[in-house]
Structures are given as structure tokens and as C-alpha cells.
Amino acid sequence: MHSNALIPAAILALSTTILAQDPGQSAPFQLKLKADGCPTYDGVYLYACHEGAAIEGLCTGNTTAEVEAWNTFGLNYTTSGVPIDPKVGQQGILTWVLEYATGNLSSAMSLYADPATNVGIPLFEPSYGSTPVSFDEDNVMNIPSYLDDTVEPPAARETTIGLRRWYVCQNYYSGYSYVKSLSWVYGEGEPQNPSCERVDVVRVFL
Numbered sequence: 001m002h003s004n005a006l007i008p009a010a011i012l013a014l015s016t017t018i019l020a021q022d023p024g025q026s027a028p029f030q031l032k033l034k035a036d037g038c039p040t041y042d043g044v045y046l047y048a049c050h051e052g053a054a055i056e057g058l059c060t061g062n063t064t065a066e067v068e069a070w071n072t073f074g075l076n077y078t079t080s081g082v083p084i085d086p087k088v089g090q091q092g093i094l095t096w097v098l099e100y101a102t103g104n105l106s107s108a109m110s111l112y113a114d115p116a117t118n119v120g121i122p123l124f125e126p127s128y129g130s131t132p133v134s135f136d137e138d139n140v141m142n143i144p145s146y147l148d149d150t151v152e153p154p155a156a157r158e159t160t161i162g163l164r165r166w167y168v169c170q171n172y173y174s175g176y177s178y179v180k181s182l183s184w185v186y187g188e189g190e191p192q193n194p195s196c197e198r199v200d201v202v203r204v205f206l
Helices: 009-014
Strands: 029-034 046-052 055-060 074-077 093-100 103-112 119-125 141-148 155-163 166-173 176-185 200-205
Touching: 029 046, 046 119, 046 176, 055 166, 093 119, 119 166, 141 200
Parallel strands: none
Antiparallel strands: 029 200, 046 055, 055 119, 055 176, 074 093, 093 103, 103 119, 119 176, 141 155, 166 176
């Protein structure tokens, strides 16, 4: 684990405590990979790993994981009263708590997209940006979507669907190469990054 002795004042000024915005918060949980076609990653836990100043990705660890700050996550959500489809689950913001010298800060996950690739990188940052996720009835993480642009003209679906396009890839971000980190593939095609292996991400409550 790493700690940030100092967090720039600009980041703190822009940051937001997600709980202040959303009245609901899940019990804490860990994230575990399920990869039937890839024994290397099957049963492996994810942890928040340093990828920049107050920026963390999701790297692969071991098949056992003691409860630590860097592998404990939460889901913050609003209670709108709209019925929840169990095949998609409660939509919310995946959060991780960044610890630094004088306190801690709730960081939201958002997908970083580079126009050169169809592989996105989930990153935790203490900022306003976030990518909503859900966990279905089997506690498998998905990204909910209503868009169908495989038809002309593109249209909204009648019901929201949960997309599961998670991979583990070797990624390049901000001048560094990261081995074995969780990734997302945009669209229905295969990842153009040849290192990617298909996985599902399962929530394991503590």
C-alpha cells in the first residue's frame, strides 16, 4: 500500500465526499475476479493501486485477501423509489477511500478513455467525475446502459441492461505501464490490446 503525504489543494478543493451527495451506502466489500477461461485470474482479488497523484487503478492481487484499506470498496447510491431490476441491480458509484497524512477522502471510480484504443481504465480520483455501476442478483458488477446504437437511428432501450465487458490487461497510463489491471472494453468488439483476458468482477461483502 502507498500513502500520499500531501494532496494538492486544488484536488481537495475539487473533491467531493460522495456520501454528502448520496443518501445510500452499501456495506463494505471486496472485489474478486471470476475467470472460467483463465485460471491465472480466477479467484484473484483486486486492490487499489497507485497510478498517479491521488489516482488509483484496480490491480490484481492474490486469491486470498485480508481486509485492508486498499482492497475495501463501497457503493453509494440514491434511493429514488424506482423498482430495481435484479438482473441489473442497484445503480450507484463505486468508491474507495484514499488515506493521506491528515485524513481520508472518498474517491469515485470513472473510466479513463484514450482515443487510440477501445480499452478503458477504471480509475479512482477525488473529483466530480464518476461512471455508474451496478451489481446484479449474483453480485456481478456491470455498467448499466439504456443506449442501443446497433440500430438506425440509435434509440433508447425499453429497459436498462447491465453490460459486463471487464478484462484484465497490461495498460499504459500517464507514462507508466501497468501489468494486470482491470479494464473495460468499449462496444461489442474484442479488445485491440492483445494482453487482455476476459473476466467478471464479483462483490464479496465483508
